[in-house]
Amino acid sequence: MNKLRKLQTILEDKKEACAVIIGSPNLFYFLEYSGVGALIYCDARFTLLAPALDMYRASNVKDVDVLIYYPSKIAENVIEGNMFKAIEKVINEKSNILLDVNWVDANTYKTLSEKYKISDISNDIIKLREIKDEDEIEKIRKAGEITSTAMKIGMERLTEEVSEKQIAGIIDMTMKSAGAEDYAFPSIVAFGENTAYPHHIPTDRVLMNNDIALFDIGAKYNGYCFDSTRTFVFKNNEAKKIYEIVLQAQLEAIDAVRDGVTASEIDNIARKVIEKAGYGKYFMHSTGHGVGVEIHESPAISMNSKQVLKENMVITVEPGIYLKGRFGIRIEDTLIVTKGKPIVLETTYKLL
Structure with a gap:
């Protein structure tokens, strides 16, 4: 039909x-x-x-x-x-x-x-x-492959004397060159203290030695969006510790995603890990959202959501901790809900 x-x-x-x-x-x-x-x-x-x-x-x-x-x-x-x-x-x-x-x-x-x-x-x-059909899911997968290519190219260009704007430009050009018709949203590239702003707009801020870098990017392919965030931590021990907390929150939340589970339960699982570690007040957004022809669609993966996850929904899981003036950590994946374990459409692995 x-x-x-x-x-x-x-x-x-x-x-x-x-x-x-x-x-x-x-x-x-x-x-x-x-x-x-x-x-x-x-x-x-x-x-x-x-x-x-x-x-x-x-x-x-x-x-x-x-x-x-x-x-x-x-x-x-x-x-x-x-x-x-x-x-x-x-x-x-x-x-x-x-x-x-x-x-x-x-x-x-x-x-x-x-x-x-x-x-x-x-x-x-x-x-x-x-609920996405097979054709929609295939387009989202393709958008994910393009995003992955751009994520890796951006990561490889993380050298000193490069600015947020320059990396964002490289990422955007790579997505278009790899087949994207557009960007699902303006690419977020943040260095150092700017990573504490979840919706940071890239500036002329130059990457410095031992800086943390955060990419939140997504390609749009044949009308369908993708969303992925990676935080790159180099020699900051405190940031590495918080990265592991966020990663644990994300992995536990993803592990619970399946047909029949409430969206609020997924949010609660991620939030509890971060709260237990003492950073609850620094996680100030919902755990995820649906993805499709819009970058933010239903269902909302939030603490107040009454929605129930269903097979072939496509959602994100993206917990984060943000310490103003210091740094922020967010890890985000787009995944397909199934009756069993979700299918995670990965873009690249972590870099510590």
Whole structure:
């Protein structure tokens, strides 16, 4: 069953007339379409509404009708007006609509709600995207292979007199050269005290003797993301000790990942190891997240998550300890949930 058929099943079960699906990740997930617009389901038919700018791209989309809109009448088969005018051409004003509210800005919601009664189907879309099929998993694997290549090249360039920006540039170039269409997120490269900032932006800070280095990088391949963090510790004994604590937390958490386990339990396992070592307050983020067409997807691997892991979810496990002004340690892997031990998509081994 393809993704459109799965979506149709959800929409038919809702007993509603029409649905409007907006948001670049959703449009790519259901259609492999990378442009702007909206996917409409009405009268048991799917229609892609796209601006004239994306007309040629939209023409390649399969299994849906395509309608193009533009502010003025440039051709007979083009709807005059914006996306809302195009929606009105497809959906009767008296219809109720199903909407993924997560991907609708305030203006869009206001405009649509003035004409239609809206029902939110964001949770249905989230659940649908949580479980990956074989094709999605293969694309994530490929993104992981590209990330691994970049991670190793970056690691090899860790010599004195190189800056965070320079290493980030090398990593980014390597990912593109190895086949990535894009980066899943801006590459994080941090040296020394900057490693204590989980979302550090690379600077001109130059690697110095005995510095700790941290890479948090991920390639995007055919629309799917990967996420990996490695911390490289050289001659800092205190950092080596904390590295081993974080590694233990990660390994114990990964060992517990399987179909049927709650996401909060995975977070709790990692957190307990770090708390027992006396660094609980320095672990200030969740233990992981889902990965797919977005770098952060459901499920959330956090202490308050009520979600249950299921076979073929793809998640990260990434505990960390961050000591401001000194250093931070984070280790992250992307893995596939199975009914038994998870499949860990490794990018490189540790370097101490």
